Amino acid sequence: MKVGIVGGGAAGFFTSIWVRENHPNSQVTILEKSNKILSKVRISGGGRCNVTNAEPSLSALARAYPRGSKLLKKGFHEFNNRDFMRWLENEGVELKTETHGHVFPKSNSSQTIIDCLSGKAEKLGVGVRKNWPVLEIKPGPSGLTLRSKNEDLKFDKLIVACGGSPKKQGLDWLEALGHKIIPPAPSLFTFNIPGDPIIALQGLSTKNTRIRIQSSKLMYEGPALITHWGMSGPAVLKLSAFGARYLHDLDYRFGIQVHWDSQFSQEETLDLLLESSDSKRMKSIANFNPVDIPKRLWLHLIDKSGLDSRKPWGELGKKGINKLANTLCNDRYQVQGKTTFKEEFVTAGGISLESIDPRTMESLAVPGLYFAGEILDIDGITGGYNFQAAWTTAFLAAKLL
Ligand SMILES: Cc1cc2nc3c(=O)[nH]c(=O)nc-3n(C[C@H](O)[C@H](O)[C@H](O)COP(=O)(O)OP(=O)(O)OC[C@H]3O[C@@H](n4cnc5c(N)ncnc54)[C@H](O)[C@@H]3O)c2cc1C
Known part of the structure; x- marks a missing residue:
């Protein structure tokens, strides 16, 4: 059986390894358009x-995917984060788990993972053709032909693992075969808030902030980070992932409401402020902060509420307390644009999951053609989830059922 794999990335290499493991008589070739693999x-x-996330609950793991969570929840019963970590360790890669379950090679170098994947594929006899961009797939009565610039190659089975495309036109060749395409939109970005005085506080972070996109139900909480261009941190990145399509349609111009310390509801915050105005009567507002946010942010929010931070708590009055509670729990910003999150970004959209069999990753339009990795309309939040989707879908596709 001749098997062709389009794309020499994470999903392409992992698929090639498992095709060889599952089908020892197969001849596997990876076709990579650039002169580099696993870039x-x-x-x-x-x-x-x-490389992955160590989240112990498979349901929680699946919830990290704004798109594709149902398919992966089932897929994780066949190959999940624990399976991948075990696989890497069996291949001699030592791993470590950092905060939020982020798993890295102990070497702190992605080269370790590249060496592992490419070394294993080589050992299994997988062929790699670089500078071989696939331009077209031609299904025929006895196999599938791949067309590149100067050459055609024929295979019995094909796996397309060519990653996400930022533009829909990049997927025309797959749409032409009868697949439904979900238009691409970037995911995992930070919010630009140009000109707002908050950016003077760049570098400050909060522990538990809830951010809501105005006029929508989109709302996430977690640590937030103030940057020199706006806001970042887990709460923002989660919002950008779950709201990827909605925010794309708004052209990244929207209002947000920020509840800075969301461990306390608005009523509880109000109570805390009232209590402080009673018990800390003589203390200046600047010098006593009853909520858990950095001091400089506290001073900024007092100022934003139009209050004098030198005043004692006892002189704040009901009106002042209401104003401060409102700024702490319902602070508003106008987002105007996005910035790519350099640590990790992905494309939402791609091959619609309606066009594939979710158990085998086989195309419903072209028998013998399979998909794996980011080309599918599957993407996760930041933290190793995107690679895990590549490993799981590659494992499922490589069964070639
Ligand atoms: C800066 C950055 C950091 C990231 N960090 C992380 C992280 O730490 N953890 C995590 O989980 N995720 C991370 N991600 C996301 C992760 O890299 C992707 O989800 C993952 O690489 C997808 O794997 P893939 O094999 O599907 O696609 P890709 O890795 O994009 O590989 C696709 C390959 O196919 C080739 N190709 C494309 N079209 C053709 C064609 N027509 N013919 C032949 N070859 C073709 C491409 O050249 C490429 O080599 C990061 C992404 C970025 C951009």
């Missing part, structure tokens, strides 16, 4: 490659 693995996780 995204190299730059991933700031050069350290966050």
